[in-house]
Amino acid sequence: MAATASTSTPTYARSILGRNRETFKLIVVYGLMILLTVILAYPFYYLATASFKTTEELFRYPPTLIPEKWTLDNFRGAFEVVPLLRMALNTFVICLIAVTGSILSNSLAAFAIARLRFPLRSIIFGAMLTTLMIPGWISLVPAYMFWRDVGRFTTNLIGINLGVNSIGPLVIPSFLTSAFAVFLMRQYFLTIPKELEEAARIDGASFFRIYWSVFLPLSFPVLAVIGIGAFMGSWNDVLGPLIYLSKPESQTIMVGLSYFNSQHMSVIYRGSRFAAALVAAIPVLTLYFFANKYLIRGIVLGGLK
Amino acid sequence: MAASTVTKRTTSKSSQLLRWLRSPNQREEALTGWLFVLPAVIGFIIFVYLNFRGVELSFTNWSWISRRPPEPVGWTNYQAILQPGSDFLKGLGRTLIYVLFVPVSIAISFSIALLANQAVKGQTLFRVVCYLPAVTGAGVLVAVWTFLFSVDGPVNGFLRSIGIANPPRWNTLTEWKQVAILLLLAWGAAPGMIIALAGLQAIPKDYYDAAKVDGANAWQTLVRITLPLMTPTLFFQLVLGVIGAWQTFDIIYFWATPGTQNADVNLWTASVQIYQYAFAYNKPGMGAASAIVLGLVILVFTIINLATQRRWVNYDLS
Numbered sequence: 001m002a003a004t005a006s007t008s009t010p011t012y013a014r015s016i017l018g019r020n021r022e023t024f025k026l027i028v029v030y031g032l033m034i035l036l037t038v039i040l041a042y043p044f045y046y047l048a049t050a051s052f053k054t055t056e057e058l059f060r061y062p063p064t065l066i067p068e069k070w071t072l073d074n075f076r077g078a079f080e081v082v083p084l085l086r087m088a089l090n091t092f093v094i095c096l097i098a099v100t101g102s103i104l105s106n107s108l109a110a111f112a113i114a115r116l117r118f119p120l121r122s123i124i125f126g127a128m129l130t131t132l133m134i135p136g137w138i139s140l141v142p143a144y145m146f147w148r149d150v151g152r153f154t155t156n157l158i159g160i161n162l163g164v165n166s167i168g169p170l171v172i173p174s175f176l177t178s179a180f181a182v183f184l185m186r187q188y189f190l191t192i193p194k195e196l197e198e199a200a201r202i203d204g205a206s207f208f209r210i211y212w213s214v215f216l217p218l219s220f221p222v223l224a225v226i227g228i229g230a231f232m233g234s235w236n237d238v239l240g241p242l243i244y245l246s247k248p249e250s251q252t253i254m255v256g257l258s259y260f261n262s263q264h265m266s267v268i269y270r271g272s273r274f275a276a277a278l279v280a281a282i283p284v285l286t287l288y289f290f291a292n293k294y295l296i297r298g299i300v301l302g303g304l305k
Numbered sequence: 306m307a308a309s310t311v312t313k314r315t316t317s318k319s320s321q322l323l324r325w326l327r328s329p330n331q332r333e334e335a336l337t338g339w340l341f342v343l344p345a346v347i348g349f350i351i352f353v354y355l356n357f358r359g360v361e362l363s364f365t366n367w368s369w370i371s372r373r374p375p376e377p378v379g380w381t382n383y384q385a386i387l388q389p390g391s392d393f394l395k396g397l398g399r400t401l402i403y404v405l406f407v408p409v410s411i412a413i414s415f416s417i418a419l420l421a422n423q424a425v426k427g428q429t430l431f432r433v434v435c436y437l438p439a440v441t442g443a444g445v446l447v448a449v450w451t452f453l454f455s456v457d458g459p460v461n462g463f464l465r466s467i468g469i470a471n472p473p474r475w476n477t478l479t480e481w482k483q484v485a486i487l488l489l490l491a492w493g494a495a496p497g498m499i500i501a502l503a504g505l506q507a508i509p510k511d512y513y514d515a516a517k518v519d520g521a522n523a524w525q526t527l528v529r530i531t532l533p534l535m536t537p538t539l540f541f542q543l544v545l546g547v548i549g550a551w552q553t554f555d556i557i558y559f560w561a562t563p564g565t566q567n568a569d570v571n572l573w574t575a576s577v578q579i580y581q582y583a584f585a586y587n588k589p590g591m592g593a594a595s596a597i598v599l600g601l602v603i604l605v606f607t608i609i610n611l612a613t614q615r616r617w618v619n620y621d622l623s
Contacts, residue, residue, distance in 0.1 A: 029423045036417065037434050040495055043449045044437065046459075050452070061462030108341040117331070118338030128345055131352050135552055135603055137579055137596040141589045142358035146351070176348030207337040236442035238555050243584060257444035258558070262565040270452065277448035281441055288440045292433045295440075300503040 044285075051075070051275040058271055075279075077272030082256045083249050084279055091252040092283075094167050094241075095234045101174035102181060102230040103223055109177050110185030111211045115197065125186075128179040143169070144243060169244040170237070174230060181226045184301060188222040189215060225298030228291050235284050253280045363594035368587045375590065382594035386582075392570075393595045396578035397602065402483070403553045403574070404606070406490055407546040411539055414497030419527075421498055422505045432499065439496035443555035446489060451476060451560065454485040479571040486560060486572070497542060504538030505531070536618045544610050551603045552576050575599050 050058060051074050053067045078084055112118070113125050144164065151163020162168035196218075197210045205213070216223070241252040248259070257280055260273040288295065363382055365375035386393040417435060421428055438446070454460050454475040464472035473481040508531065516526045554576040561569035563581055573581070579599065583592025 026425065029420065029425055030427075032420055033425075033427065033431050036420070036495070037431065039492065040434050040437055043446070043453065043492075044441075046453070047445070047449050059457055061457075061459065062466075063459045063462075105344045109345040112338040112341035116334050116338035116341070118335035121338065121342075124342055124346060124349075127349055131349065133607075134352075134356060135548070135596075135600050137552065137576055138359040138593075138600050139352070139355035140359075140579065140596055141362055141583050141593040142355045144583075144589075145358075145362075146355060173348070175344055176351070177345040182345065207334060211341075232440055236440075236555075238443065238558060239580070242558075242580075254442050254444045257442075257448060258562050258565075260448070261559065261562040261567055273448050274452070277445045281445045284440050284442070285437075288437070292436065296432060296436060296499055299436075299499050 044281075047274060047278055047281065050271065051278040053271065055271055074271035074275035077269060078276040078279070081269060081272060082259050082276065084253065084256060084276055086249050087251055087253040087256040088279060088283075090167075090250060091235055091254070094170050094252065095231045097167070097171040098174040098234040099227045099230045101171060102178065103227050105175050105177045106181040106185055106226055107216065107219070107223065108211065110182045110189055111215055113182065114186045114189035115215075116207060128177070128182060132179050147244065164244055165246055167245075170234070170240050181229070184298065185219070185222050185226065187301065188219060192218055221294050221297065224291060224294040225301075228287060228295050229298070231287060232284055256280070359593055360597060362590060363597045364590075366590045369589065370587065378590070382590045383598070386591055386595050386598065392573075393575065393578050393582075393598070396573050396575040397599070399572065400551055400553060400574040400576070402487075403490065403550040404547055406487060407543060407550050410490060410494035410497060410546060411542050413491060413494040414542070415501045415535070415539065417495055417498040418501035418505055421502050432502070435495045435498050438493040444559050446493070447556060447559035450485065450489050476567070479569060482560065482569065482572060486556060489556065500542060501535070501538060504535050508534045533619045534621070537620060540610075540614055540618045544607060547606050547610060548603055551599060551606070554580070
C-alpha cells in the first residue's frame with residue numbers, strides 16, 4: 001500500500017507540474033501576443049480616435065480612449081489646408097491605372113517566360129533580374145530628364161502631356177513590367193500542370209487564348225498579390241509624385257500629408273493632420289483588411305524562392 | 306541519320322534555331338513569346354539607358370532652368386560631394402545608423418516569429434496585426450509618431466507619470482528625434498516576422514523530435530537547432546535589409562521635411578541629400594554623382610555580406 005503510494009505520488013506530481021508548465025507557457029505566450037498586438041495596433045487606434053477629438057482633448061494626459069466630445073472640426077480644417085478629396089481621387093486614378101498595368105504586363109511576360117519556348121528567353125529573364133540589384137536613385141536625375149523629353153514629344157505629337165507634370169511617369173512604368181512581379185508570377189505559373197495547356201493546344205487554342213482562359217483564371221492568388229502590391233505601392237509612394245507632380249490640386253494624398261509639416265507646429269492644425277492622415281490611411285487599410293490572406297501568402301512565396 | 310542530327314543539334318545552335326522556327330507551330334510560339342515580353346524588354350532597355358545616362362550626367366554640370374545642355378566637368382561633382390565634411394558624406398554617416406540598426410530589426414522580427422510559431426489559437430489574427438506597419442504609408446506613421454513623441458504628448462505624459470520629471474524634448478533635439486525614429490523603425494520591424502516565420506516553418510519537425518529524445522531544453526533547441534537552420538533566412542533579411550536601409554527616404558522626408566518649419570538638416574540621410582541636390586538646390590549633376598556613390602556603397606556592403614556568409618550561414622537544409 002505504502003509502496004504504491006510512494007510510486008504514484010511522483011507521477012501524479014509530475015503530471016500536475018507538467019500541466020502547470022503547459023498552462024504557464026500558454027499564459028506567457030498569450031500575454032506576449034496581446035502585449036505586442038496592443039503596441040502594434042495602438043498608433044492606429046490613436047489615429048482613428050484623435051481625428052475626432054477637440055484640440056483641448058488632444059493635449060490631455062492620460063489620452064482619452066474614446067473622444068468625450070466627437071467633432072468633425074479636424075476634417076474641416078484638413079480640407080481647408082489641402083484639397084484632400086481631390087488628392088484622394090488623383091491617387092485612386094493613379095493606383096487603378098498602375099494596378100491594371102502591372103497585372104497585364106507582368107502576367108503576360110511571366111506567362112511567356114514560364115511557358116513559351118522562344119530564342120533568348122532565359123537571357124531576357126536573367127537581364128530583367130539584374131535590374132533588381134541596382135538602386136533606383138542612380139536613375140533619378142536621368143529619369144526626370146527622360147520624362148521631360150517624353151512630355152515635349154507627346155505634347156507635340158498628340159497634344160497630350162504624358163511626361164513631367166502628368167501622371168505619365170507614375171503609371172506608364174507599370175505597363176513595362178517589374179522584375180520582381182514577373183519573377184513571382186513565373187514561380188506561380190510553373191506550378192500549373194502542363195496537361196491543361198496541351199489539351200487546349202490540341203483543341204486549337206492560340207497561346208493568347210491559353211494565357212487568357214486557362215492561366216489567368218487559375219492564378220487569382222498571385223494576381224491578387226501583384227495587384228494589391230501595385231495599389232499599395234502607388235498609394236504610399238512619396239518620391240514619385242513629389243518629383244513629377246507640382247500643383248497641389250494634381251498631387252497625391254501622401255504628398256498632401258507632407259503639406260501639414262509646415263503648419264503642424266501650430267496647435268490649430270494638429271488635429272487636422274490626424275484627420276488627413278486617417279483619410280490617407282483608410283483605403284489601404286480597408287484593402288488590407290479584405291486581402292491580407294493573399295498578400296501574406298505572396299510575401300512568403302517571394303521571400304522563400 | 307539520327308546520329309548526325311544529334312551532333313548537328315549540339316554543335317550548331319543557330320541552325321537549330323532556324324530549323325525550329327521553320328515549324329509554324331513553333332514560330333507562333335516564338336512570336337507570341339517575343340510579343341508578350343516586349344514590354345519587359347522595352348522597360349529593360351530604358352532602364353539600362355537611364356543608368357548609363359546617370360553615370361554620364363554625374364560628370365556634368367547644368368541646371369534645370371537653363372536651356373544649355375549638360376556641360377562635362379570631369380570629377381568636379383565627385384570632389385565636391387566627397388570632400389571631408391560635405392553634406393553628402395554627413396548624410397551617408399547618418400544613414401549608417403539605420404544600416405547598423407538592421408540586425409536589431411531582424412532580431413525583433415525573429416523573436417516575434419518565434420512567438421507566432423507557437424501552436425496556440427489566434428495566430429492568423431496576430432500575423433495580420435504584425436504586418437500592419439508595412440501597409441501604412443510613412444506620412445501616416447510619422448503624423449502619429451511625431452505627436453506621440455511631442456513634448457506634451459502621450460509618451461512624455463507616461464514618462465512623467467512614472468516619475469521622470471524632465472522627459473526628453475523629442476521634437477527639438479536632433480538626438481532625441483533620432484531615438485524616436487529608431488523606435489518607429491523598431492516598431493516597424495514587426496512585418497519582417499512573416500519571412501522569419503516562413504523560415505521557421507520550413508525546418509523539418511524531425512530535428513526537434515531528435516532534440517527532445519536527446520533531452521535538450523528549450524534554450525538548447527533554439528541555439529543549436531533553430532538558429533543554425535534559420536541562418537539562410539536571417540542572411541536573406543540582412544542582405545535586403547542593408548540594401549533598403551542605405552536608401553532610407555520616406556520617414557526622414559516626413560520627419561524633417563526640407564523647406565518647412567520642421568526641416569532638420571541634421572537628420573537628412575544620403576537619399577534625402579540626393580533629392581535636395583537634384584531638385585531643391587538645382588544641382589542635378591551633384592545629385593547624379595551622389596546617387597552613383599550611394600550605389601557603390603550599397604554594392605560594397607552587399608559584397609561584404611555575400612563574402613562573409615560562408616562563416617555563419619548554414620545551408621545544410623537546402
